[in-house]
Amino acid sequence: MHNPFAEVVADDATDTELVDQAKHGDRSALEKLVLRHQAWIYNIAVRMVFHPQDAEEVTQEVLVKVITKLSTFKGQSQFRTWLYRIVNNHVLNMKQRGAEPHRLTLTGYGDAINATPDLDLPDPRTVPVEVPLLVEEAKVSCTTGMLLCLDRRQRLIFILGEILGASDTVGGEVLEMSADNFRQSLSRARRDLYSFMNSQCGLVNKSNPCRCPKKTRGFIEAGHVDPHRLLFVATQVERVKDVATDVVRELDDVAHAPYAAVFLDHPFLQPPNQVDWLRAMLQNLKVQAGLNLN
Helix, strand or coil: CCCCCCCCCCCHHHHHHHHHHHHCCCHHHHHHHHHHHHHHHHHHHHHHHCCHHHHHHHHHHHHHHHHHHHHHCCCCCCHHHHHHHHHHHHHHHCCCCCCHHHCCCHHHHHHHHHHCCCCCCCCHHHCCCCHHHHHHHHHHHHHHHHHCCCCHHHHHHHHHHHHCCCCHHHHHHHHCCCHHHHHHHHHHHHHHHHHHHHHHCCCCCCCCCCCHHHHHHHHHHCCCCCCCCCCCCCCCCCEHHHHCCCCCCCCCHHHHHHHHHHHHCCECCCCCCHHHHHHHHHHHHHHHHCCCCC
16 A cells, blocks of 8 residues: 655655646546545544544545645645645644543543443343454554543654654654654653553553453443444454554664554554545535636
8 A cells, every 4th residue: 555654655756647637637636646645644633533533524624625725736845745744734723623622631541441340241142243343442442542642743743653654754844843853752752652551551561450351341331332333443454554664763662562563453444435525525626616627
């Protein structure tokens, strides 16, 4: 899969060609360009706001901005830098979305997890999906919720640098900061989140009593996991670690590896009905903004 956050994007010329064709009214080229990046934008958005439905709206808002501003792209930077700066500015400045209004501190989040009782797994005969899927949903929901305890800027830097594999250079370009500042900011986000996980999460520290299977039924009873409407897990799952580029950082990556592995094992989500939504949006924009689309 095309990874826009690789240090060197081998097929970056494809973006350039598609942009040029789209600026000359080629609707098919514009569709291909958007679909190359849509899932990456969506995976940033869902980790910024938690709820996939809200992330769909954020993704659509970003893509409308990208499409209507495409004529202003002059090629003075890589297209991925231009595009993800729009993403960056949007998610940092948008109104509170999804689970953000309920944001907790890491301490408060830990208290909420600890207050959830340890219970036996649900009876397989009482739930509409396989129990292991519910455990996975509980795990991904809980660890995604941890990201909401970081402030927006920390959260975005962590998503780009640790989860999606942006190097310090690429991350710095997107967030319009130096590579050193990006690395230092990522280090602070890691420190805060991983210190919490080390003291709380049994996935990375076996001495912690918290276990996903023990919390699953409690999460269901509290309404955090809905067996009839799984937010993050499907029977066929593509993982972040399978699509994001591994980035060699400092020697302390060895110490961080067990923590990062939790997030790299998250699903790499696909926004639903991508093509149908995109074509309807392009038709609306063509009418509203008079875009020259063939």
